[in-house]
Amino acid sequence: MTSLPLPEWAQHEAVWIGFPSAADLWEDDLVAAQVEVAAFAAAVHADGAGEAVWLVAADEAAAGEARQLAPFAKVIVEHFGDIWLRDTGAIVCGSGAERRAQGFGFNGWGGKYDLPGDDSIGERLAGVAALPYSKADWILEGGAVDGDGSGLFLTTEQCLLNSNRNPGLTKVEVEACLRRQLGATRLVWLGDGLLNDHTDGHVDNLARFVAPGRVAIPEAVEDDPNAAIYADAAEALLDAELEVVAIPSPGLVERDDEIIPASYMNFYIGNAAVVVPLYGAPNDTAAVEALRDIFPDRRVIGLPAGHILTGGGSFHCISQQVPR
Numbered sequence: 001m002t003s004l005p006l007p008e009w010a011q012h013e014a015v016w017i018g019f020p021s022a023a024d025l026w027e028d029d030l031v032a033a034q035v036e037v038a039a040f041a042a043a044v045h046a047d048g049a050g051e052a053v054w055l056v057a058a059d060e061a062a063a064g065e066a067r068q069l070a071p072f073a074k075v076i077v078e079h080f081g082d083i084w085l086r087d088t089g090a091i092v093c094g095s096g097a098e099r100r101a102q103g104f105g106f107n108g109w110g111g112k113y114d115l116p117g118d119d120s121i122g123e124r125l126a127g128v129a130a131l132p133y134s135k136a137d138w139i140l141e142g143g144a145v146d147g148d149g150s151g152l153f154l155t156t157e158q159c160l161l162n163s164n165r166n167p168g169l170t171k172v173e174v175e176a177c178l179r180r181q182l183g184a185t186r187l188v189w190l191g192d193g194l195l196n197d198h199t200d201g202h203v204d205n206l207a208r209f210v211a212p213g214r215v216a217i218p219e220a221v222e223d224d225p226n227a228a229i230y231a232d233a234a235e236a237l238l239d240a241e242l243e244v245v246a247i248p249s250p251g252l253v254e255r256d257d258e259i260i261p262a263s264y265m266n267f268y269i270g271n272a273a274v275v276v277p278l279y280g281a282p283n284d285t286a287a288v289e290a291l292r293d294i295f296p297d298r299r300v301i302g303l304p305a306g307h308i309l310t311g312g313g314s315f316h317c318i319s320q321q322v323p324r
Helices: 023-048 060-069 121-128 171-182 227-239 284-294
Strands: 012-018 052-057 072-079 091-093 100-105 133-139 152-156 185-188 208-211 216-217 245-249 273-278 298-304 319-323
Touching: 023 052, 023 060, 023 273, 023 298, 052 060, 052 121, 060 072, 072 185, 091 319, 100 121, 100 171, 121 133, 133 171, 152 298, 185 227, 216 227, 227 245, 245 284, 273 284, 284 298
Parallel strands: 012 052, 052 072, 100 133, 152 185, 216 245, 273 298
Antiparallel strands: 012 319, 091 100, 208 216
């Protein structure tokens, strides 16, 4: 039987976190994004009460910045295109001596961002961690699926059935692939992801398991550009007989007059802390309070992530946990 990925709330040995390294990609946001990533890493580490942090830098110059900003972390220098290790890193399945790193094909989110090193960083990091690695012959990004550890997974049709990933694969065939590589026994299909999400609707920006069979999704506010998407997701989850808990949405968030896919759903569940991205939106505090009710056994921390978001994602997107 294929070993399953543990749910994110299971105990971790460590977490890989991508550290912003490329000035030509991050431009004026580079230094500020590095500071935000280091603050996220510190919250997850929790002065040693959380989990080990393995910061991944693309070159020695970035590694030097990482060591200065996060002296508590182990800094790994491995070349990559950009920091989105949730998507480019391997998914670690199983626990203890049975752990294995499952890799997938990667094509730059449907050919949008083809950057050297992103298609092999997962295998290289698995090697550094001495984890057995295998690679599937189809394309999948880790942020496109979310599981509760029982074999139940969420995903979106917009991403997994997109012709820019695995042209020709049917829904039934995609489900068979997930069963083969990740041990999926049931898949709940949502429709579209957030507006203007360059990942083509990753589910980790829309709906997240917070306990077995329990899913958090955003609750729309006035003039929310994603209101219909949230309503559609809620209906699909309820039809699947899952428990749904609402988290206030950040609503309309713009940069340079463009709507950007800001989401509190991009939180990370660590051993000691749940870290929530904040955007200077009216519901920042309410979202943190809602997640405190969901995770009473962990410290729930909201941290600024606006500069990371300029790259297209947030805390969950830049991290990939390694279970104990």
